[in-house]
Structures are given as C-alpha cells and as structure tokens.
Amino acid sequence: MSVPFFYEPQIKAGASTFELSESSSRHCIQVLRMRTGALLNLTNGKGLKFEASILSEDRKAAVVQILSSATIPAPNRANSIGIALLKNSDRFEWMLEKITEIGVSQIYPLNSKRSEQHRFRFDRHQQIIVAAMLQSQQCWLPILHEPMAVTKLIAAADQDLKLIAHCEDDQKNPLQQVPAAQNNLILIGPEGDFSREEIELALQNNFIPVSLGETRLRTETAGVVAMTLLANPVSPLT
Secondary structure (H helix, E strand, C coil), rough: CCCCCECCCCCCCCEEEEEEEEEHHHHHHEEEEEEECCEEEECCCEEEEEEEEEEEECCCCCCCEEEEEEECCCCHHHHEEEEEECCHHHHHHHHHHHHHHHCCCCCEEECCCCCCCEEEEEHHHHHHHHHHHHCCCCCCEEEEECCEHHHHCCCCCCCCCEEEEECCCCCCCEHHCCCCCCCCEEEEECCCCCCCHHHHHHHHHCCEEEEEECCCCCCHHHHHHHHHHCCCCCCCCC
16 A cells, blocks of 8 residues: 655655644544554655654644655756636646646646636645645646736746647647757647637747647647647657
C-alpha cells in the first residue's frame, strides 16, 4: 500500500513536528484510520517534500513528527495554458485534473468573444488541482488564475515561447514540430474557436499559430493534447 500524500502549504523547511490542518487530520485519523507511528508524506506545493509519522491521533489537529525532508527541483520546462471556460463544468474540471497530472505550471481560464457561460468556482477548482497533484505524486502545485479576457493575457504574456491553437484555415505548424522553450504558453479557444480579431491580436504579439492534429477537438481535449505534447516534445521526423 502506498504512503498517503497530503498538501500542507504552511509547512516550512527545518520543522521537527507539524500540526496537520483539520481536513488532513480528519482524513488521516477518521477516514484512513491511521494510528500513531503510521507514515505519511507531506508537501507544501512549492517543491518541499516531507516524510513523517503520526505522533497524536487528534481528528482535528493531528501532530506528526518529521522524519526527513527533500527539495524537489521544479520541472525543467514550465508549460502554461490559457484555455477558454466551458459551459459544462464537469468537462472543465476533468481537464484541470488531467493537465495537472501531466504537469502544468500555470492555468489561465479565459473569457473570449465566443466563450460560453461558466460558473467559475475558484475554491472547487483549486481543490481538484491539489487532489490531482497529490494523486500524481508531485510537489509543485500549478498556479490557477482567476478568469481573464484573452486579449488581456495576449498583451501581458511574457513567456519565451507563445503559441495559439485555432481552427482557421491559416498556415500553422504542427505543435509537435515546434521546438519547446524553457517557459511556454499555449492558448486554447472555446468550442466556437477564437474570433478572427483575437487571432490577429495574438499574431501581432508574437504568438505562433499551431495545430494539434488533423481532427477538430473539444476544448478540454485540446487542452490535454497540448499539455501532453509540450511535456513530451517529439523531434520532427526526418
């Protein structure tokens, strides 16, 4: 059985003991029925990982002893995504989970000219990302931004490589053939695609147009495909 993994943003390097949050305490003691001496792992979501054991079995404030700690380097490549909000919250939440598991650095939910209405619930979406980080045994929590206009992100983006995936019949590079940089951003539009004006604005701000394949993908599928390709760049066939 794998050792349970918990997110504790307040834990600091050098700690010898630590009081778990109420939610972690309840899950340890009440749900998992862990007892004194049981092992668990903790992360602050910023690269610190701790191995610990339970000292007290309080369901609201369990205390653990820190046995060891390590600093996990940040991923070599920072891949961020700006993706249009969806009317179907379940599909958007599925996408958040999957791109976190794959490895995403920052997530920018976007409002564009053709975006659908969406009830953005930051706390719920953040919980989904935390759970996906822990499930995939990562120690770097992606940054989730509040929704913003795509035009604002286009103007403010400062990544080394800026990409936009759209469905217009323009000249586009297959994403897997674009050499990835250390810091990348890709924009994914809504089901109705970005407007012509949004695409032109992106091109004027040095975004490179890319395609994700021969078929037209749902927004959430496109997000997963884009993050997969950026996380695992493939050299062009020769």
